[in-house]
Amino acid sequence: MSAQKNLLEVKNLTTNFYTKKGILTAVDKVSLSVNSGEVLGIVGESGSGKTITSLSIMQLLPVSSKVAEGEIIFQGENLLKKSEEEMQKIRGKLISMIFQDPMAALDPVYTCGAQMIEAILAHQKVSKEEAEKKSVDMLKNVGIPAPENCMKSYPHELSGGMCQRVMIGMALLCNPKLLIADEPTTALDVTVQAQILELLKSIKNDRNMSIIIITHDLGVVSEIAQKVAVMYNGRIFEEADTDTLFLNPMHPYTQGLIKSMPKPNQPRERLFTIKGTVPSLSEIPQGCRFNPRCSKATDICRTEEPELVNAADNHKVRCWHI
Ligand SMILES: Nc1ncnc2c1ncn2[C@@H]1O[C@H](COP(=O)(O)OP(=O)(O)OP(=O)(O)O)[C@@H](O)[C@H]1O
Ligand SMILES: [Mg+2]
Numbered sequence: 001m002s003a004q005k006n007l008l009e010v011k012n013l014t015t016n017f018y019t020k021k022g023i024l025t026a027v028d029k030v031s032l033s034v035n036s037g038e039v040l041g042i043v044g045e046s047g048s049g050k051t052i053t054s055l056s057i058m059q060l061l062p063v064s065s066k067v068a069e070g071e072i073i074f075q076g077e078n079l080l081k082k083s084e085e086e087m088q089k090i091r092g093k094l095i096s097m098i099f100q101d102p103m104a105a106l107d108p109v110y111t112c113g114a115q116m117i118e119a120i121l122a123h124q125k126v127s128k129e130e131a132e133k134k135s136v137d138m139l140k141n142v143g144i145p146a147p148e149n150c151m152k153s154y155p156h157e158l159s160g161g162m163c164q165r166v167m168i169g170m171a172l173l174c175n176p177k178l179l180i181a182d183e184p185t186t187a188l189d190v191t192v193q194a195q196i197l198e199l200l201k202s203i204k205n206d207r208n209m210s211i212i213i214i215t216h217d218l219g220v221v222s223e224i225a226q227k228v229a230v231m232y233n234g235r236i237f238e239e240a241d242t243d244t245l246f247l248n249p250m251h252p253y254t255q256g257l258i259k260s261m262p263k264p265n266q267p268r269e270r271l272f273t274i275k276g277t278v279p280s281l282s283e284i285p286q287g288c289r290f291n292p293r294c295s296k297a298t299d300i301c302r303t304e305e306p307e308l309v310n311a312a313d314n315h316k317v318r319c320w321h322i
Pocket of ligand 2: 050051052100182
């Protein structure tokens with residue numbers, strides 16, 4: 001057997017916004033890797049740079065932003081060197097993304113069926129009839145109860161959970177090697193969240209697909225991911241395999257995130273929260289970016305930023321106090 005090889009390797013990715021306030025760095029020297037068949041979770045509070053990281057990989061960034069530095073190596077090739085035309089061939093076919101807001105990602109003026117058929121015809125040499133059949137089969141696969149009706153429906157006629165299933169179905173139509181799922185369950189109620197998570201788990205097992213799952217919910221990560229990267233303020237703060245991260249979280253930020261996970265039967269008002277908020281990109285603190293919120297912060301934390309270092313085998317941490 002050949003050694004497992006990285007399907008995706010993000011090296012030193014830096015993505016900036018060019019604004020009136022100046023250059024704001026939303027993703028700051030981020031490195032990540034995903035092996036074939038592996039699920040990587042990216043967690044962190046709102047504004048930590050999770051979506052911008054994934055949009056950088058897809059090269060679907062907002063117009064005011066740009067990758068300033070780094071490499072995105074997918075199957076041995078740097079995606080940042082690809083033309084838009086080449087990227088269009090890669091998107092949907094080799095790498096698919098489920099967006100944070102399914103309503104915004106589906107086109108309101110076309111039926112779900114029309115959008116799915118078009119997605120297939122863009123990448124596969126099949127007839128319209130075959131594309132239609134594939135679409136219906138896919139809707140069945142992702143648990144849509146009446147797929148033929150769903151084909152004829154417009155996105156606004158479907159519930160949030162159904163829309164999310166359609167989005168997942170669309171993302172899988174061309175059997176991509178990598179699926180990037182950005183908060184795939186956040187907008188949904190708890191029961192539907194669990195169903196979508198089960199769906200993603202079965203996709204992972206059946207298709208041996210690599211998945212990057214982006215979420216602020218560590219519960220989701222613990223269920224599906226083999227390894228986790230914790231992001232804060234554009235930086236990776238900790239990275240480890242999932243069991244290690246939960247058993248031995250080393251960064252006070254990760255410890256806070258785990259402590260703030262709701263436990264069964266716990267009253268909401270007793271829930272732990274990390275004090276303060278993620279600083280805005282124009283007010284990044286000196287030293288460790290987490291220091292104003294950290295109970296362990298000392299002088300060095302307030303003046304010098306720690307590097308992300310190997311604290312143990314396959315366990316990286318960015319903290320002065322490890
Ligand atoms: N269009 C934009 N112009 C300027 N700054 C932006 C823009 N979009 C995002 N940002 C900033 O980039 C940073 C990272 O945003 P990003 O959307 O990646 O966060 P996130 O981790 O996905 O958060 P969430 O959990 O809320 O989805 C944030 O500070 C955000 O304010
Ligand atoms: Mg986001």
